[in-house]
Amino acid sequence: MSQQAGAHIHIGKWTNWSYGPIYGATFTLSERDGTLLSNFLALFVSAAGAAIWRSVSYIIHQCRAGPRLKDGLHHQQQAILRNTGSPGDASWRLIQIPFYWWDHTKRPLARSLPLAALALIYMVSIGLAGVFSGEVTKPAGNETLIRGNNCGTWQLNPGANLQEMVAMSMKILNDTITANTYASACYGKTLNAIQCSQYAQQNIPWTTNQNASCPFAPELCFFGPTSAYEMDTGQIDSHVVLGINAPPQDRVTYRKVTTCSVLRTANYSSMYNNTNVSRSAITYGDTYEQYGFGPIVNVTNYTYEYNLHTREDTNSYTLTPYFANAGDPDNSWVVDQALNRTDSDISIYFLSANNINYMGQVNDPLFNATIPNTILGITYYEASYYVRTLACTDQHQFCNPLKNSCTGLRGHTGATSEIPTLGMSPTQQQTAFRISGAALNIDTYANVIGRGPSALLASQLLYNMMSIPLPPTQWMTEVSNWFATGLAKLQLLTVQFATGPPYDVPGSSIISPGTDEEQKMCYNQKVRSASGTMSFSTLGVTIILAVGTLMIILNFVIDSLVGKIQARTSWGEGRRKAWVDDELLALQKEALEGRGWGPWEEGEHAVPLTVEWGKRMGRADGNARGSMGSLASTVVGGGEGGGKRGGGREEGKGRYRGKEMYSWSGGWSPVQHGDGMGVATREVVGTPEREGLIGDERMGYTVEGIDMTRL
Numbered sequence: 001m002s003q004q005a006g007a008h009i010h011i012g013k014w015t016n017w018s019y020g021p022i023y024g025a026t027f028t029l030s031e032r033d034g035t036l037l038s039n040f041l042a043l044f045v046s047a048a049g050a051a052i053w054r055s056v057s058y059i060i061h062q063c064r065a066g067p068r069l070k071d072g073l074h075h076q077q078q079a080i081l082r083n084t085g086s087p088g089d090a091s092w093r094l095i096q097i098p099f100y101w102w103d104h105t106k107r108p109l110a111r112s113l114p115l116a117a118l119a120l121i122y123m124v125s126i127g128l129a130g131v132f133s134g135e136v137t138k139p140a141g142n143e144t145l146i147r148g149n150n151c152g153t154w155q156l157n158p159g160a161n162l163q164e165m166v167a168m169s170m171k172i173l174n175d176t177i178t179a180n181t182y183a184s185a186c187y188g189k190t191l192n193a194i195q196c197s198q199y200a201q202q203n204i205p206w207t208t209n210q211n212a213s214c215p216f217a218p219e220l221c222f223f224g225p226t227s228a229y230e231m232d233t234g235q236i237d238s239h240v241v242l243g244i245n246a247p248p249q250d251r252v253t254y255r256k257v258t259t260c261s262v263l264r265t266a267n268y269s270s271m272y273n274n275t276n277v278s279r280s281a282i283t284y285g286d287t288y289e290q291y292g293f294g295p296i297v298n299v300t301n302y303t304y305e306y307n308l309h310t311r312e313d314t315n316s317y318t319l320t321p322y323f324a325n326a327g328d329p330d331n332s333w334v335v336d337q338a339l340n341r342t343d344s345d346i347s348i349y350f351l352s353a354n355n356i357n358y359m360g361q362v363n364d365p366l367f368n369a370t371i372p373n374t375i376l377g378i379t380y381y382e383a384s385y386y387v388r389t390l391a392c393t394d395q396h397q398f399c400n401p402l403k404n405s406c407t408g409l410r411g412h413t414g415a416t417s418e419i420p421t422l423g424m425s426p427t428q429q430q431t432a433f434r435i436s437g438a439a440l441n442i443d444t445y446a447n448v449i450g451r452g453p454s455a456l457l458a459s460q461l462l463y464n465m466m467s468i469p470l471p472p473t474q475w476m477t478e479v480s481n482w483f484a485t486g487l488a489k490l491q492l493l494t495v496q497f498a499t500g501p502p503y504d505v506p507g508s509s510i511i512s513p514g515t516d517e518e519q520k521m522c523y524n525q526k527v528r529s530a531s532g533t534m535s536f537s538t539l540g541v542t543i544i545l546a547v548g549t550l551m552i553i554l555n556f557v558i559d560s561l562v563g564k565i566q567a568r569t570s571w572g573e574g575r576r577k578a579w580v581d582d583e584l585l586a587l588q589k590e591a592l593e594g595r596g597w598g599p600w601e602e603g604e605h606a607v608p609l610t611v612e613w614g615k616r617m618g619r620a621d622g623n624a625r626g627s628m629g630s631l632a633s634t635v636v637g638g639g640e641g642g643g644k645r646g647g648g649r650e651e652g653k654g655r656y657r658g659k660e661m662y663s664w665s666g667g668w669s670p671v672q673h674g675d676g677m678g679v680a681t682r683e684v685v686g687t688p689e690r691e692g693l694i695g696d697e698r699m700g701y702t703v704e705g706i707d708m709t710r711l
Helices: 002-006 031-064 072-083 087-100 108-131 133-137 162-186 412-417 426-439 457-461 474-499 516-520 538-569 573-581 584-594
Strands: 012-015 025-030 143-146 153-156 207-212 228-232 253-262 269-273 287-291 304-307 318-324 345-352 369-375 378-383 388-400 508-511 525-528 533-537 624-626 629-631 641-646 649-654 671-674 699-702
Touching (some): 025 031, 031 087, 031 533, 031 538, 072 584, 162 508, 426 474, 426 516, 457 474, 474 525, 533 538, 573 584
Antiparallel strands (some): 012 025, 025 533, 143 525, 153 508
């Protein structure tokens, strides 16, 4: 069935009404397209997460910025927050810098670790969010919708010949075998095996009553008037259980009740000796046991007969059923008054154990075996009767849950005829008729006919005419299995209405839906997720795309929006300036100005620009010159220095302890250089200073004790 349904999975949007119009909004894609969407969403979540990090960095930067004097470590942390585009990069840099500052400021590790930890935790969280984005987009249920091209009810064509009738009977038998296989694996099992992941609900539960009232004349029930075995599904919701997808106002319920009992047959059986040679020369003189629970029209004046020779000739069970619809004048079996019910469909079963030898006594009333038989010194037990008889009633009921109105518990025909009286909406009524069509073939008789002894679980315990002993409740186990097979067939045929049968049936055709309400039945069948497709929650995907897009947009505009507010209200103007000045290109501009490279246009620009068009700057033969002054770089031994004013700014230059000394221009603090990464920090001062710069230029930190800020 899963392959059959899988071939008809609906691709596109639909609503799973189990969760309402919002949470149930779903769309199903092919496995290929679904995988692409899943991968895209994972990347999108990661991108949105990176965008959110920039907003988080901005907030942290602004909260830390202020008019108080701060040391170089603080300003480097601010620069990292301003210029790192990912939490991973930020955490790595924030973990590195405190070790360079170890002997140059207070508690560098304690001040950097919280920021680094925040960035690291955020990075891990975004990674997990990308991985688990599929959980957000997963649909509320695990069902998919199927839409078949052969939707409708299949029936024999008028005037079908015998071969075509047999073909249809074989189709019904194959449905029974399929349902029985499913019931064996999935009914009464708590394990959700792969083969059980087909229908909207794994199985249809039911309750039992081992002391139900005898549905026939009280003297017929084997253990008395309150010894029948009743199986009742209760109300089966068309949507929840059968998967007919519909909002609450379009749902119906269905109920199936089956009551069975082993019969006392003493007053309904008799021995008959065949002395009529014209009947059959082969069986002439054979003795038969005949059972008179009503004649078979135009065939016999009894119900069933058993040739006693069969006991010795047959090494398996014999099971023969008969059936009568309640109130149907065309029944082939005219039910005896003691068995007949006008509110139930009746079926009767004649069971013979024949030549089976049980390895212990069997006290079950249907399989009773207490006659000892010693073979090669081993005592076996044979059946106590040639034939034992079981009879069942099947009743159906349809309800309109909106009006709490129900048909009576009736035979199939009677219950179906009352559906129009329940005040149902057109969709409800079509749903009820659709279930009725499936229920036509789930009565006990339909679950046994054609299967012979394979319909008995007891047959699975046979080996070479021998069987292990059976429990005293084996007959209940058998009818429970038939009942479960019928319910599994109800699930199968409900789905099959939408998909059509798995193969063409000669001499049959589909009754296609005509009205709009009938056609709805072709597009509202749910099954549990089939392979080859992927379903997504429309709400979940929408939330991810909407929130992610908002975060990405916020990433681009948050500093501009807040900056405009700060500029207009003069609230946090210093913080705004700090954000602008800590930008990578702004820091580079200041560094280049310090080297005398420029001049640069005044004002705040996203990208700083030189005043002169195409101005060239750079190092040449060890000296760098610009319009704002000169930078002397010398390696000498001794220590002297001097200052001069160049290009309108004061610069210092000199030599210190025989090392290379750079000059700086008003605003840079004395900086030592060691191994590492970073940029020099500055102190806003208006006078030239001189100090030695030792080592390479990759990481700068201030001489211990000097604090800096921007004014």
